[in-house]
Amino acid sequence: MPLRSALVxxxxxxxxxxxxxGPAGAAPAGTATDPSETVxxxxxxxxxxxxxxxxxxxxxxxxxxxxxLISSSVSQGDPRVRYDIGGGLxxxxxxxxxxxxxxxxxxxxxxxxxxxxxxxxxELRPSGFLLLPAFHAVTGQxxxxxxx
Numbered sequence: 001m002p003l004r005s006a007l008v009x010x011x012x013x014x015x016x017x018x019x020x021x022g023p024a025g026a027a028p029a030g031t032a033t034d035p036s037e038t039v040x041x042x043x044x045x046x047x048x049x050x051x052x053x054x055x056x057x058x059x060x061x062x063x064x065x066x067x068x069l070i071s072s073s074v075s076q077g078d079p080r081v082r083y084d085i086g087g088g089l090x091x092x093x094x095x096x097x098x099x100x101x102x103x104x105x106x107x108x109x110x111x112x113x114x115x116x117x118x119x120x121x122x123e124l125r126p127s128g129f130l131l132l133p134a135f136h137a138v139t140g141q142x143x144x145x146x147x148x
Contacts, residue, residue: 034136036094037061039070041117041141047110048148053085055117055143056100061092061136064123068092068136070099071122076115076145083109090121092136112147116140 041057048054055072071087086101099119121136 034062037121037136039099039119039121039137039139041072041119041139041143043141043143045074045115045117045143045145046148047112047145051105051109052102053083053105053110053145054100054102055085055119056098057119057141058096059090059099059119059121059137060094060096061090061121062094063092064125064134064136066124066126066131068121068123070101070119072099072101072117072119074105074110074115074117074143074145076110076113079116082118085117092123110145112145115143115145117143 037060039057039059041055045056046054053074055074059070061068068090069087070090072085073082074085075082083103083105085103085105088099088101090099091097118138118140120138123134123136124131125134
């Protein structure tokens with residue numbers, strides 16, 4: 001299994017644990033546990049005719065004890081219905097970096113126009129035999145999806 005797939009799978013498993021037990025050290029939406037750690041979302045996202053969505057922005061985070069992932073999701077219309085749009089590894093060296101995530105959504109689900117994106121920097125911290133999520137930064141942003 002490629003490293004990226006393994007990390008995404010581990011993050012999903014950790015998220016399930018959090019749903020059951022509540023995340024340790026979780027920051028409220030729109031905040032970071034350290035004010036110098038941030039994540040932003042560009043105000044325009046790209047929507048291809050096959051349903052693939054590309055979202056982007058910037059992030060800054062400091063070092064950690066486990067891998068840090070930058071994930072994103074989009075909603076349109078009903079804010080309770082969110083679609084995961086990719087994810088990748090973040091480099092937490094204190095410097096600002098660009099991120100870009102792409103993902104496939106059914107072409108009938110999203111349309112060009114107003115949408116809402118959430119982006120999250122999540123570290124998978126070792127805790128015994130488990131990797132538990134610790135949130136470095138979370139943000140939400142209203143954007144415009146533009147048809148390519």
